Amino acid sequence: xxxxxxxxxxxxxxxxxxxxxxxxxxxxxxxxxxxxxxxxxxxxxxxxxxxxxxxxxxxxxxxxxxxxxxxxxxxxxxxxxxxxxxxxxxxxxxxxxxxxxxxxxxxxxxxxxxxxxxxxxxxxxxxxxxxxxxxxxxxxxxxxxxxxxxxxxxxxxxxxxxxxxxxxxxxxxxxxxxxxxxxxxxxxxxxxxxxxxxxxxxxxxxxxxxxxxxxxxxxxxxxxxxxxxxxxxxxxxxxxxxxxxxxxxxxxxxxxxxxxxxxxxxxxxxxxxxxxxxxxxxxxxxxxxxxxxxxxxxxxxxxxxxxxxxxxxxxxxxxxxxxxxxxxxxxxxxxxxxxxxxxxxxxxxxxxxxxxxxxxxxxxxxxxxxxxxxxxxxxx
Ligand SMILES: [Zn+2]
Numbered sequence: 001x002x003x004x005x006x007x008x009x010x011x012x013x014x015x016x017x018x019x020x021x022x023x024x025x026x027x028x029x030x031x032x033x034x035x036x037x038x039x040x041x042x043x044x045x046x047x048x049x050x051x052x053x054x055x056x057x058x059x060x061x062x063x064x065x066x067x068x069x070x071x072x073x074x075x076x077x078x079x080x081x082x083x084x085x086x087x088x089x090x091x092x093x094x095x096x097x098x099x100x101x102x103x104x105x106x107x108x109x110x111x112x113x114x115x116x117x118x119x120x121x122x123x124x125x126x127x128x129x130x131x132x133x134x135x136x137x138x139x140x141x142x143x144x145x146x147x148x149x150x151x152x153x154x155x156x157x158x159x160x161x162x163x164x165x166x167x168x169x170x171x172x173x174x175x176x177x178x179x180x181x182x183x184x185x186x187x188x189x190x191x192x193x194x195x196x197x198x199x200x201x202x203x204x205x206x207x208x209x210x211x212x213x214x215x216x217x218x219x220x221x222x223x224x225x226x227x228x229x230x231x232x233x234x235x236x237x238x239x240x241x242x243x244x245x246x247x248x249x250x251x252x253x254x255x256x257x258x259x260x261x262x263x264x265x266x267x268x269x270x271x272x273x274x275x276x277x278x279x280x281x282x283x284x285x286x287x288x289x290x291x292x293x294x295x296x297x298x299x300x301x302x303x304x305x306x307x308x309x310x311x312x313x314x315x316x317x318x319x320x321x322x323x324x325x326x327x328x329x330x331x332x333x334x335x336x337x338x339x340x341x342x343x344x345x346x347x348x349x350x351x352x353x354x355x356x357x358x359x360x361x362x363x364x365x366x367x368x369x370x371x372x373x374x375x376x377x378x379x380x
Contacts, residue, residue: 156216203264246280265291
């Protein structure tokens with residue numbers, strides 16, 4: 001992280017340019033060779049980096065321009081996973097949740113385990129190595145978190161012959177992610193962010209129930225997942241040093257309408273959060289659904305806080321003044337020296353569902369920069 005008070009960062013994804021989406025559609029229709037598509041991807045990444053630099057982001061990402069989604073990309077890189085539409089996996093029980101929650105699952109495909117998990121290729125290290133050729137700023141690396149990956153990818157029918165239970169996959173899955181973290185250290189990433197929306201969904205377990213029903217993961221008590229979440233994170237980071245690792249927790253990010261997202265504060269998961277042996281927590285706090293800081297006043301967190309100050313689903317651009325207010329309030333709980341300013345989540349965690357357009361996303365990042373400058377002046 002840059003050696004400054006109130007550094008600014010991102011959570012990962014940025015909306016893809018229209019011309020990239022058109023190129024991908026052409027490629028999928030067999031009208032564009034892969035080599036040319038790769039050039040489009042490269043240019044989209046360079047543009048995303050330059051736009052973050054222009055808007056004054058201190059720690060940039062590659063915008064996840066090459067990924068289908070923050071989760072699905074695993075299947076694009078590692079053959080032990082195969083992208084399967086959730087409509088093909090649907091069970092009677094899962095169908096009921098879809099109806100009762102009004103879930104729009106037609107756009108979702110999950111990277112299902114279809115072989116012994118092995119890191120046969122880089123997951124994210126290649127993205128970071130490329131990005132670093134185009135910027136001198138620190139480059140952060142969003143990497144899927146172990147629980148979110150497992151809960152989406154282990155499917156009784158498709159994965160059962162390789163791992164009889166999800167628990168049987170713990171070792172291979174965390175080993176793959178740990179190897180990736182070490183490769184990211186080698187590639188020069190400033191920060192590895194393990195994306196764990198599955199932990200965010202603990203606030204009401206609605207989405208979790210759907211996923212477990214879809215994949216046939218039987219748990220006597222859903223509360224077991226709390227322990228599993230911390231265990232998987234700690235197995236993933238075991239023995240890793242010399243690179244900053246953190247966990248990003250959010251409550252879902254694939255449509256801009258708020259009604260079916262999880263709602264509730266961090267008190268529902270504070271025990272496992274405090275158990276996680278990571279340096280930075282990247283948390284939603286701009287959305288009201290994330291609750292208040294009270295829980296951290298009572299249960300102090302001593303590491304860094306990637307504080308969500310931008311609501312990625314609200315098209316209204318925040319004013320720097322309101323961001324300053326949010327940060328000052330959080331500073332009294334977390335300590336101003338521990339705060340990194342970032343949006344609540346990515347602006348486009350999946351290619352088909354950007355939550356706001358590019359203009360709004362970059363306007364919001366500019367407001368975040370303006371707020372950081374005001375804060376540095378005030379608190380120097
Ligand atoms: Zn998120």
